[in-house]
Amino acid sequence: MEKLQIALENNPYEIHMEKGLIRGLDPYLEKADQTLIITDENVDRLYGDSLEAGMKGRESQKIILPPGESSKNLSMVEKILSKMLDLGLTRNSRIIALGGGVVGDIAGFCASIYMRGIPYVQVPTTLLAQVDSSVGGKTGVNLPQGKNTVGSFYQPRWVVIDPKVLSTLSKRERITGIGEVIKYGVIYDYDFLTYIRENFEALMNLEETVILAVVKRCCEIKGEIVVEDEKEKGLRKILNFGHTLGHALEALSNYEKYTHGEAVLIGMYHEAFMAKKMGLLDAAYFEEVAGLIKKTGVSLDIEGFPREDLVQRMMRDKKNKGDKISFIVPRERGKVEEKLLLEEVYYIL
Numbered sequence: 001m002e003k004l005q006i007a008l009e010n011n012p013y014e015i016h017m018e019k020g021l022i023r024g025l026d027p028y029l030e031k032a033d034q035t036l037i038i039t040d041e042n043v044d045r046l047y048g049d050s051l052e053a054g055m056k057g058r059e060s061q062k063i064i065l066p067p068g069e070s071s072k073n074l075s076m077v078e079k080i081l082s083k084m085l086d087l088g089l090t091r092n093s094r095i096i097a098l099g100g101g102v103v104g105d106i107a108g109f110c111a112s113i114y115m116r117g118i119p120y121v122q123v124p125t126t127l128l129a130q131v132d133s134s135v136g137g138k139t140g141v142n143l144p145q146g147k148n149t150v151g152s153f154y155q156p157r158w159v160v161i162d163p164k165v166l167s168t169l170s171k172r173e174r175i176t177g178i179g180e181v182i183k184y185g186v187i188y189d190y191d192f193l194t195y196i197r198e199n200f201e202a203l204m205n206l207e208e209t210v211i212l213a214v215v216k217r218c219c220e221i222k223g224e225i226v227v228e229d230e231k232e233k234g235l236r237k238i239l240n241f242g243h244t245l246g247h248a249l250e251a252l253s254n255y256e257k258y259t260h261g262e263a264v265l266i267g268m269y270h271e272a273f274m275a276k277k278m279g280l281l282d283a284a285y286f287e288e289v290a291g292l293i294k295k296t297g298v299s300l301d302i303e304g305f306p307r308e309d310l311v312q313r314m315m316r317d318k319k320n321k322g323d324k325i326s327f328i329v330p331r332e333r334g335k336v337e338e339k340l341l342l343e344e345v346y347y348i349l
């Protein structure tokens with residue numbers, strides 16, 4: 001089994017990764033008086049029984065959400081919290097977030113506010129969730145006006161990763177996860193970016209050795225960043241490369257047109273293009289990053305979005321200062337930095 005420590009001073013925890021681990025959840029539920037599984041319909045159908053089989057007869061309750069981003073909102077939070085109270089969950093109960101980033105974000109948020117906080121375990125089942133959303137404790141939901149505008153920093157007690165469950169992901173969901181994987185290479189580790197480029201097909205096909213290496217490296221990188229800056233005062237902002245534009249596109253299209261990873265791919269392309277136009281990064285490196293993004297086949301065309309609407313959405317980005325919009329832009333191989341911009345935004349629109 002692979003084990004990674006997230007050595008946060010106040011909330012340390014471990015990521016455990018092993019094939020078949022979805023059937024071995026019992027040790028992660030120690031001392032819980034009750035267990036609540038929060039999942040979505042697709043994941044429940046595919047993996048609900050396997051997870052429960054590994055709980056050694058321990059009784060559990062389940063809340064099953066409709067799949068997708070449309071469940072990540074405040075009215076769903078209220079429904080989940082009411083149900084938790086009806087089920088009699090206490091501060092000694094434990095939540096299992098079984099699913100992709102949507103389930104992880106909303107279940108983690110409910111865990112953080114129910115009775116002012118109860119423990120939860122992340123059991124991520126998408127590539128995106130295994131490489132990114134299950135680690136680091138960002139939880140929350142969307143408002144119609146903006147992505148993840150309500151939320152908390154609330155670390156899980158464990159992150160339990162079974163790479164085998166990725167085998168049932170659609171091509172679109174694999175590409176979605178690859179969006180965040182490419183991000184890690186650009187923001188932190190040029191050798192990893194090269195590895196992704198050289199193993200792109202194998203990654204798309206979920207070849208075992210490549211998946212294990214990629215999930216492990218992404219979790220390591222995210223862990224290092226989060227341990228240094230848990231509450232996003234500085235360094236952690238680099239995990240937002242591609243997200244300033246990406247989140248605006250998601251919100252403007254009512255969270256229906258793009259998956260999060262697709263929006264991030266489009267955002268990374270245009271934000272890198274803007275950096276090139278501003279002379280912040282050399283053309284050869286831009287082509288390298290752009291080439292990798294294009295390999296996913298996601299359409300990078302944003303012509304249909306009125307530029308004023310995009311700017312207005314980006315003006316609400318959580319990273320902004322004053323009247324400037326915060327962008328994380330690539331500067332050199334494996335390095336990015338924050339730029340506060342306004343007029344320059346028109347390079348990307």
Ligand SMILES: NC(=O)c1ccc[n+]([C@@H]2O[C@H](COP(=O)([O-])OP(=O)(O)OC[C@H]3O[C@@H](n4cnc5c(N)ncnc54)[C@H](O)[C@@H]3O)[C@@H](O)[C@H]2O)c1
Nearest residue numbers: 042067068100101102125126128132133138165168169260
């Ligand atoms: N908290 C963070 O740090 C963080 C990081 C990145 C993204 N996010 C958030 O994560 C969300 C996106 O997550 P996502 O891409 O996992 O989307 P998702 O949770 O909507 O899952 C995508 C689809 O895949 C299905 N699915 C899940 N596991 C499956 C499996 N093993 N086999 C087959 N189908 C499966 C789901 O039912 C759903 O239909 C966004 O809301 C984004 O904002 C959060």
Ligand SMILES: O=C(O)C(=O)C[C@@H](O)[C@H](O)[C@H](O)COP(=O)(O)O
Nearest residue numbers: 132136138147148236239240243318
């Ligand atoms: O963990 C982080 O920090 C991230 O920024 C990871 C992102 O991939 C993720 O999409 C996150 O939810 C964005 O958070 P937000 O605070 O910018 O909404």
Ligand SMILES: [Zn+2]
Nearest residue numbers: 180243260264
């Ligand atoms: Zn993201």
